Amino acid sequence: MKKTIVAIAMGGYSSEYEISLKSGGVVYNALDKTSYEVYAVHLIAEGWYYIFEDGSKAEVNKANFGCNSNGKMIIPDVVFNTIHGSPGEDGTLAAYLEMLGIPQTSTGFYEAALSFNKRDCLSVLKAFGIRCAASLYLNKTEEINIKKIIDQVGLPCFVKPNRAGSSFGISKVSEISQLKPAIEAAYKEDSELLIEAALVGTEVSVGVYIDTGILKALAPTEIVSENDFFDYEAKYLGKSQEITPARISETETIAVQKEAIKIYKSLNMKGVTRSDFILVEGIPFLIETNTTPGLSQESIIPKQVRHAKITLTHFFGLLIENALIEK
Template identity: 30%
Template structure:
């Protein structure tokens, strides 16, 4: 373990996903300590990043979800400090955090994703026209939030206005996607490989914050029930989508499968949840990695220049 040196496990922070980050970070810290790594908790809400150098940290395991940790900001600071860190670099993190920029790149490459519109919180919007353009039922999302924060499914102009107003509490730009009826899937990426896909089912309208973190009725299927050929196809799309926005190391790509059998890309997560019950650890377990082995595989990526 000496080759890793002193490791800061970065979690907490100031984003809307702070509470989830605290849980993920503690799980990662416990996993690294169980492997004998000289790992320490580091919450940038309480401690300035300059202390990384002062306290002799040699690398960072980033478990900051959302703004400040998943948007290129932390990555740029660590590059300036010349401290290796897990996950994507500045560009990949910034692009993947922005759902609108990500979808624009996917569309330019012919990758499958739902029809969408973009509105700004300050602009005048014809809500009924947006609904008509996108099939009458839509999903409203802040452009730069995770964990389904600020999201809503709507099917009328009045509710669309309310949902945009609510999403505007988190972001100036709002993504409005055509609603896709079908199953929700996710593919974790580790290095240059796609891990086994997970199919999530919930009685909720969609896999929202409550379904992710509070519900006892959400079910996770891994193996996901796809044929070998279908899962291989899904993995290839996930890798193309992941690489297209310059992300690397590890992460997660989320999908819908429409009632027409078509795959629709939703987003890329560059610092996905890492509690012992989160999606990436679930997929890694089926691929043969224990949680403690998974965190070591991710940490090892910081040794590669």
């Protein structure tokens, strides 16, 4: 029986490059090699390459996302997308693969582009009744009006790049004097900013995926950061506790899982998503939703999957089979 050829896309062009390589490596190691012929594909600023186990590489033929390796033409049946940021999480890769007719494990290009833009995504979800923090949007060409920002969102607040992940460029602002430096830092990641009121409550994260046609939510993970918020150090350098299942009531668990599923359905998602919330007096407020969540050993989704007593081999295989069915 012919094995399904799987190309794992990893790397990307953003500050999340190294994290994506870790995610891709976890997927590569976990996939069942008796069912799948698996290749690592690095999409980086210097070029696109198939990377082989012996350290050699072959350039990607962008006409079919394949490559020629020692006279053998490799063309994937499906792409497993583990790229955080551009071009994997912003819809660019999904649009390109759709034109080639190659299925991929993440959501469609429009849904990816929408969710990657925090401003636009929150605006759409508010229309579906999803609760979000008070916020204000700022473009680099605009004058910085400190009074307007404070009047609208108050202090403390978060200053975030509108189109970035892994907490790159995010600052928590507790004093007025910190606001302008935080804005300048965020502009290094993006020309558009989102400034949000800081909510006080329990931070939780929920994965959602499809199993045999049924939408399922994984157990929420509670995030307790040693830092002011769940920043890069907290996410990837051990400066936090990520407790699965979250230490919340059954009622709160059901509420946040329902909200995560509602977001998935409202945005017509595919693949696995991770939605982050602050529970304020038991009510979930959305922080953001991710269509290409981290899959490294330190990431939340693998921890939730293991808690559900599902192997990563089975879970990643499920994402591949769903993508092939949806083709």
